[in-house]
Amino acid sequence: SYSFCTLLKHNAHGFKMGPVQMFESKFGDIDEVFGFRVAKTVVIKDRFLGFLRIGLLLAILMYLIFTIFIDKGYLVIEQPTGTTRMKMKLFPENVFNSGSAFPYCTNPPTGSNTYAKGIIHDCIYADQDVINVPSLGNQFFIPTRIKVSTVNYNCNLTDAACGNSKKDNYTSETTDSVWFVAGIEEATLYIGHTVEGKGEVTVARDLTEMVGVLKDCRGNVVQHFPKKDPNMTLDEDLVKNRIVKVGDLLQWAKPGMHSPCGAGISLDDKARPEESTVHTETLRYEGLVLHILIDYDNTEETTFDYEKNTVEYTMTVVAITRTDPKYVTVNDVSANQKKIVNRHGLHVIVVQTGKLGVFSWKALVVSFTAGLGLMAIATTLTSMLALFVMPLKADYRKVMYEYSADFSDVREQREMEEKESPLLENEKVDFSSVTVDGKEAKVDKNGKVLKL
16 A cells, blocks of 8 residues: 555556656655755854954944944934025125226226226116115025116006007117116125924024034135124124125135036126127126025034034035026006016025934934844855855855755655554553564564564
């Protein structure tokens, strides 16, 4: 007789091929394919593999130390948000005392005009109240050229018939005057700003509670912004520590996001130098955009009370030309005409970025757990190198992998032996000896008769 496993595995007595034998004909021994793999500790006496694993562990340990302590993996980091407010001051006496000859003006204070860099116009020698425009939050506009024009209508705008076709009814747009703003480089700009975290980071600071620097395009610090002195008033602190000249911003600006540093930006530079034969306008005439980037950081101090740490910021300036920025308003609207004031100049945009962080047990546990996971990878990587890369990989494989006997065959053999030498249940109790047909016989622990 045959066991069930035998009938499945063997083609005997005319039986058709069983499913196990069909599987093994394609994939190999089924016991080897679905064999149970169990971990076994093997000590491979090879210093090179040992040094390799120790080296990997040391590298991972150094990475873990760097991540947690140097890169501050115990912090939860957020990109800050904030508000900005800007205002400008321009004093005519500062303009006259600047020593500039105002060559772009057809009406310079002294001497005659010898300007050969571009278009010239009359200049206005005015303060900020004449040329100022409303603050736009994180944006501000500093006029360098002002054009005033009048639009006259052929009909009265209070007449419905005129209103229905008014686009076709103005006679013309007449330019009343075009001015350059004299000495706009001498204007001073105040940039007030606050910063705070968005979620878990509860850090919040205003301008007087932070320490900052302004850097030129080469990374050199050109102006400091200290914390407010408690013995100074807000106005005294503003005048001494919070303002910067427009001319300095232009001088320290980087000419474009991806352009190399030069000698700074001058409003008398050509607006489109590559088209100088066609366009003779200067930056004073056309204008440009100034991006003021403020990068915040409160993680530099080596304390764990990051909510009380000093927030530091770095301010840089990027100039973007060929943008032709303008600010247009309509004034003196009447029934048959209106005044249009078209301002070209410097469009200042403040962008707040950086990082604010606070200590977090959750962040620390995540960083530490990630490091422990890498520790396990060191052993796995060493094993892979030993099995597939090292010159003695075949020898390593023999030591690391051990194949047992085919226990399906062992199981079938024992079943056949038991059928050939049956024992009663009560005769299997004593595993040392039994009596068969009046004779004493030795048996093993499974009841197999060893000797009659």
